[in-house]
Amino acid sequence: MSILKEAKNYELLNTCNKCGFCVQSCSVYKEHLNEAYGTRGRLRLIKAVADGELERTSFYEKIINSCLMCEECSKNCPSGVQGHLLVQMAREDLAREKGLPFTKKLPLEKILPNNKLRSFSFKSFRNFKNIVIRPIPSLHSIRGININSVNIEKEDFLTSYKPLEVSKNSKFKVGFFVGCLMNHTMKEVAHSIVRVLVNEGCEVLAPQEQRCCGTPAHTYGHSKITRELALHNMRLFNEMKVDVIVTGCASCGNMLKNYAKVFKEDNELKDLTLEFSAKVRDITEFLMDDLKISVNKNRNNLVGKVTYHDPCHLVRGQNVTLQPRKILRDIKGIEYIEMPGANKCCGASGMFQYFYPEESMAISNKKIENIKKTNADYVVTNCPACYHRLKGNIEANKLPQKILHIIELLDPGKQIV
Ligand code: SF4
Numbered sequence: 483m484s485i486l487k488e489a490k491n492y493e494l495l496n497t498c499n500k501c502g503f504c505v506q507s508c509s510v511y512k513e514h515l516n517e518a519y520g521t522r523g524r525l526r527l528i529k530a531v532a533d534g535e536l537e538r539t540s541f542y543e544k545i546i547n548s549c550l551m552c553e554e555c556s557k558n559c560p561s562g563v564q565g566h567l568l569v570q571m572a573r574e575d576l577a578r579e580k581g582l583p584f585t586k587k588l589p590l591e592k593i594l595p596n597n598k599l600r601s602f603s604f605k606s607f608r609n610f611k612n613i614v615i616r617p618i619p620s621l622h623s624i625r626g627i628n629i630n631s632v633n634i635e636k637e638d639f640l641t642s643y644k645p646l647e648v649s650k651n652s653k654f655k656v657g658f659f660v661g662c663l664m665n666h667t668m669k670e671v672a673h674s675i676v677r678v679l680v681n682e683g684c685e686v687l688a689p690q691e692q693r694c695c696g697t698p699a700h701t702y703g704h705s706k707i708t709r710e711l712a713l714h715n716m717r718l719f720n721e722m723k724v725d726v727i728v729t730g731c732a733s734c735g736n737m738l739k740n741y742a743k744v745f746k747e748d749n750e751l752k753d754l755t756l757e758f759s760a761k762v763r764d765i766t767e768f769l770m771d772d773l774k775i776s777v778n779k780n781r782n783n784l785v786g787k788v789t790y791h792d793p794c795h796l797v798r799g800q801n802v803t804l805q806p807r808k809i810l811r812d813i814k815g816i817e818y819i820e821m822p823g824a825n826k827c828c829g830a831s832g833m834f835q836y837f838y839p840e841e842s843m844a845i846s847n848k849k850i851e852n853i854k855k856t857n858a859d860y861v862v863t864n865c866p867a868c869y870h871r872l873k874g875n876i877e878a879n880k881l882p883q884k885i886l887h888i889i890e891l892l893d894p895g896k897q898i899v
């Protein structure tokens with residue numbers, strides 16, 4: 483039996499009353515103005531498949547995969563329908579019933595879960611980029627993704643990480659979940675996170691054995707790999723007996739907090755998942771809510787206007803919106819400007835930007851227009867995927883803004899020019 487027909491899932495599909503309240507909040511719908519691409523339309527199609535009225539056609543697959551997982555529909559539904567979760571369920575059904583295409587199967591099953599293979603892939607791509615892509619401007623943008631602007635580290639953060647000394651009476655024993663993208667493309671930001679935490683009196687452990695959080699596998703319905711990765715990460719961090727698990731990646735944080743939901747029906751794992759997920763914090767949440775740090779001094783003498791982009795997986799996935807803004811408003815010497823549409827998706831959404839380049843670019847361009855309206859000198863965010871998408875588009879549009887991860891503003895050891 484298809485998972486869509488399982489009683490608890492089928493019931494969820496039937497809670498949509500078709501009011502259409504969600505449609506206007508769906509960025510993908512706005513690009514197509516076609517009911518099928520809005521949340522209500524997607525849910526109707528999923529129900530038709532569940533009822534046997536519709537085959538899992540390639541058009542159906544296209545619609546189901548063209549969701550950003552931005553959660554806007556779920557936040558705006560008066561009936562509490564979790565549209566993004568139902569789309570995720572439909573993807574799981576597609577993966578089970580039809581199997582994943584090779585273009586997804588290879589990264590999801592083989593590359594991302596395997597630390598060695600992932601490292602090898604990043605390094606190979608680094609060489610390819612330096613030798614082939616960089617000298618040929620027409621290759622700098624692949625399907626609208628500004629590949630040339632992405633820095634890929636020669637040596638990743640976790641391989642070279644040596645714990646920094648901390649006073650004996652550390653306030654918290656912190657497990658640092660770095661995340662694949664930060665590990666391989668934003669090593670200096672990862673070092674900034676460690677320095678800020680150690681300066682605040684925390685012991686920071688960043689185990690090399692940590693694996694992908696599972697977001698890509700979960701997003702595309704590969705439950706076996708999601709489960710495997712989650713179990714590995716939970717056991718690893720639980721055995722280290724850390725007080726909290728901190729990350730500077732919105733998508734990783736969202737996934738780690740959701741392990742409890744992924745395994746909610748697994749009685750055997752209930753305690754493990756609850757213990758783990760309760761410890762997960764976004765770096766801004768941990769600094770402001772747990773450590774209650776004071777940021778009323780300018781730690782790296784940055785001056786100018788600063789604006790902020792909310793990653794979907796932080797603002798809606800984790801309800802973290804005040805903490806980053808408090809940090810930016812409190813730092814002396816900088817002026818915080820709220821961006822119009824700050825909480826709208828940047829258009830990246832993992833593999834979405836590769837598979838749906840036109841929609842992704844149109845959504846990204848709206849973000850670029852909003853950045854221009856702020857006249858800010860710096861655009862700050864808190865997620866490596868958003869960081870790269872924004873950086874790539876800012877550079878491609880020749881805008882003057884510089885992009886920063888929020889932790890860089892708090893790290894006295896970081897030179898911002
Ligand atoms: S998902 Fe919610 S907002 Fe959208 S049509 Fe259904 S009930 Fe209305």
Ligand code: SF4
Pocket residue numbers: 507508509510511520521524548549550551552553554555556565566569
């Ligand atoms: S999660 Fe975002 S893109 Fe997907 S249906 Fe909901 S609003 Fe649209």
